[in-house]
Amino acid sequence: MPNDTIDTSALGAPGRLHPELATELVRIVGQEHVFAEAADKLRYEIGARYGEGKAGFVVRPSSAAEIGEVLALCLRTGTPLIAQGANTGLVAASTPNETGLQVVMSLERLRGDVIVDRANRTATVGAGVTLQDLNEKLAADNLCFPIDLGANPSVGGMIATNTGGSRLVRYGDVRHNLLGLEVVLADPPGQVLDLMTGLRKNNTGYDLKQLFVGTGGAGGIITRAVLQVHPLPRQTATALIVPTGQDAILDLLIALEGEFGDFLTAYEGISKTCIEAVLDHMPSVSNPFAPEPIPDYMLLVELSATASRETLGMDLQEALNGFLEQHFDVLVANALLDGGPDLWKIRHSISESIRHQGKLIAFDIAVPRSAMVAFRAEAIAMMDARFPFLRLYDFGHWADGGCHFNIVWPKEAEQKPDDATIESLRIAIYDLVVRSYGGSFSAEHGVGPYNERFYHRYTADTVQEFAGRVQSAIDPKHVLGQVWFGPER
Incomplete structure (x- = not known):
């Protein structure tokens, strides 16, 4: 649409968003891919389990070039930007806050062709392609991407959270199956970093793609990937x-x-x-x-x-x-x-069934698998002593030490849920996991606004300092991602 015919009257400028933002977003991606009305934005503002806020705008680019322009625009106007895939995450990393001053960039249009190299056993895929669509495409070549989940995330989201799943013991997590990556950088604004290699052996210095795996969108926006895929079981x-x-x-x-x-x-x-x-x-x-x-x-x-x-x-x-x-x-x-x-x-x-039993207090934890039996016994004993009115619904991946140690505050409990008790429970469980058993407070869901405070509680000061230096080096203005991995501020 030519610039002189753009209609921005419906877009407005909610909150204190820059007055030129609406016009420029429409210029970059087209009027039909910029949402400002509450009804249009709603599904991008609510997470799968946690995270609900208000977006200033939702923008849906279709290419790395458009993403680069949007990112540069947001940096120039001082507008916080959130990259969002299928929005199936469980730590609120891809949903806006309540200010209404953030732009949600949905990557759902980054589909394109899934290019399968049967001989190399790889797939080149856009960040917006969902796991289900990818596996449907691969099935024609008797291949699969064997990350087994109860949700249908996008490829970009799986990389940003380093998804694991039920079959990790055999196939590894996303990190183990990622060969190449294309990322749009925050610094310089909009620059495309091309790491798109299909090589399994490439020992030529820093493995830079790992900077963007499991960090929740910090530092760059993933646009394409080369994935190692596997033969379908017979x-x-x-x-x-x-x-x-x-x-x-x-x-x-x-x-x-x-x-x-x-x-x-x-x-x-x-x-x-x-x-x-x-x-x-x-x-x-x-x-x-x-x-x-x-x-x-x-x-x-x-x-x-x-x-x-x-x-x-x-x-x-x-x-x-x-x-x-x-x-x-x-x-x-x-x-x-x-x-x-x-x-x-x-x-x-x-997962869906236990949500109907009462208020769910979910824990995605991991300990060395040799410690799983002892951890479970000690955690249950602690609950019986301190929180006898709660009920445990635990399941998960014993072969890799992971556990969804989910606790429900039953509907019929005489004592009603309160934030102080829930926080006390979280600290008790996480202290046991991390400090007593050398485990992780986030086995596979990543770090987002929902659990960032526990990152700062349990991560060593030297690690936080180094992580902050890395994050600041690739994103000096901290425009991308919703978590600060440096020392608590």
């Missing part, structure tokens, strides 16, 4: 296993790794309360152990192989069944075999 085997006790869980994991090696793709712990929540929220799901009661704790195990039964000379499900028989009564008290998709449906329904 056979899988699953079982829902009841261990003989908590002490058997790690012994069983070690035995499975010793027997099956890289065939082990998932080892997920699930507590009884989680299954009860799914049954309560989803009437179509029945107790998988019926007519027996639900056990106190269970493990969802998956093996997979890219070789066929004939080539491998082994049927994975038969091999898993035989393994469990060998360890029956020693490590295994009960097992449901060959559950396949139905068992994973239960697993992926947990």
